[in-house]
Amino acid sequence: MTEFSRRVEQVSISGIREVFEAADEDAINLGLGQPDFPTPDHARRAAVEAIQAGEADAYTSNKGTPELRAAIADKHARDNDLDVDPEHIIATAGGSEALHIALESHVDNGQEVVIPDPGFVSYEALTHLAGGTPRPVPLREDLTLSPTAVEEAITDDTAAFVVNSPANPTGAVQSVDDMRAFARIADEHDVLCISDEVYEYQIFDGEHRSPMEFAASDNVVLVNACSKAHSMTGWRLGWTVAAHERTERMLRVHQYAQACASAPAQYAAEAALSGPQDHVAQMREAFRERRDVLLDGLADAGLPCPTPQGAFYAMPQVPEGWVDEVIDRGVVVVPGSAFGEHGAGSARISYATDVGTIKTAVEIIDAATAAVRS
Ligand SMILES: Cc1ncc(COP(=O)(O)O)c(C=O)c1O
Numbered sequence: 460m461t462e463f464s465r466r467v468e469q470v471s472i473s474g475i476r477e478v479f480e481a482a483d484e485d486a487i488n489l490g491l492g493q494p495d496f497p498t499p500d501h502a503r504r505a506a507v508e509a510i511q512a513g514e515a516d517a518y519t520s521n522k523g524t525p526e527l528r529a530a531i532a533d534k535h536a537r538d539n540d541l542d543v544d545p546e547h548i549i550a551t552a553g554g555s556e557a558l559h560i561a562l563e564s565h566v567d568n569g570q571e572v573v574i575p576d577p578g579f580v581s582y583e584a585l586t587h588l589a590g591g592t593p594r595p596v597p598l599r600e601d602l603t604l605s606p607t608a609v610e611e612a613i614t615d616d617t618a619a620f621v622v623n624s625p626a627n628p629t630g631a632v633q634s635v636d637d638m639r640a641f642a643r644i645a646d647e648h649d650v651l652c653i654s655d656e657v658y659e660y661q662i663f664d665g666e667h668r669s670p671m672e673f674a675a676s677d678n679v680v681l682v683n684a685c686s687k688a689h690s691m692t693g694w695r696l697g698w699t700v701a702a703h704e705r706t707e708r709m710l711r712v713h714q715y716a717q718a719c720a721s722a723p724a725q726y727a728a729e730a731a732l733s734g735p736q737d738h739v740a741q742m743r744e745a746f747r748e749r750r751d752v753l754l755d756g757l758a759d760a761g762l763p764c765p766t767p768q769g770a771f772y773a774m775p776q777v778p779e780g781w782v783d784e785v786i787d788r789g790v791v792v793v794p795g796s797a798f799g800e801h802g803a804g805s806a807r808i809s810y811a812t813d814v815g816t817i818k819t820a821v822e823i824i825d826a827a828t829a830a831v832r833s
Contacts, residue, residue: 533733554682571617577799679701771809788827
């Protein structure tokens with residue numbers, strides 16, 4: 460067989476997948492990274508109507524339909540106080556492709572990308588695929604990313620740093636001051652800040668602010684998606700917001716890799732973003748209740764865990780052997796080491812499942828913890 464590229468050989472299938480494969484079929488799955496709610500009806504209907512009317516059969520503009528990009532711009536005006544030109548938006552195949560085109564078009568061979576550790580698995584992998592070198596930065600004790608640590612990690616070789624708030628796998632939310640500091644770092648060091656905001660609406664305490672709001676330069680690429688916000692992971696619809704020059708470069712990658720985001724998904728996303736938003740608050744309140752049930756359970760089991768302020772993950776510190784014991788007893792969780800070297804000694808627990816299931820899982824976790832400690 461012929462050789463493979465060095466870039467692809469640096470990337471392996473996510474550790475999350477390995478855990479799922481090792482688990483029993485009837486296990487309680489607290490490893491999932493997606494909301495367990497249906498896509499809003501008005502979004503589904505918009506896609507069905509577009510399909511039936513024959514409006515979703517052809518390529519759309521590479522950047523996405525004008526109507527979708529207008530809906531995205533309106534969303535940013537409404538929720539983020541950002542004045543976004545629809546021409547500066549590219550609709551992508553989920554937040555995943557948005558991250559890919561952002562890194563691919565800004566990172567040169569051998570350049571560095573500063574990423575949170577533990578952090579979302581794609582940052583490291585996509586940096587490798589772009590030919591770059593990931594520079595993981597350990598988190599603060601409360602699991603937020605320190606702007607000072609990011610600034611100290613920046614060298615002449617740094618192409619970009621990634622901010623993710625609310626964060627996967629920690630559930631941590633950066634303060635407004637932190638977001639302001641990330642914007643200043645992007646400005647002063649003339650380095651790109653990629654701000655991954657896909658969990659923007661799953662925030663329980665505090666508020667979501669984007670570094671884009673504070674940056675004086677054009678050095679921020681904002682990444683967002685309908686996936687978590689509107690429970691649309693299967694639709695594959697995300698987007699980038701960036702200055703004209705950056706958008707034109709990212710469009711080159713997008714055009715050749717993707718052509719355009721799936722047309723039916725674009726219609727669904729337009730409706731999700733511009734229609735009734737009740738589901739957003741309903742999901743947030745459900746996640747808040749589940750978080751509290753899970754945190755009480757972890758406290759009872761004696762597992763230290765910073766209170767997650769957002770997303771739908773908790774990341775407690777766990778004793779040696781804990782993850783295997785919990786999985787053996789039928790609850791799937793993901794070892795923190797799957798998210799970076801500094802995730803070792805912790806585990807990611809997703810609470811994207813109903814309260815009854817979380818209560819059952821917590822009992823199993825309690826018994827597993829006692830067994831590991833005995
Ligand atoms: C932090 C973060 N960013 C981006 C994504 C990608 O989301 P999408 O399903 O829209 O590609 C995920 C998915 O888990 C995520 O957790």
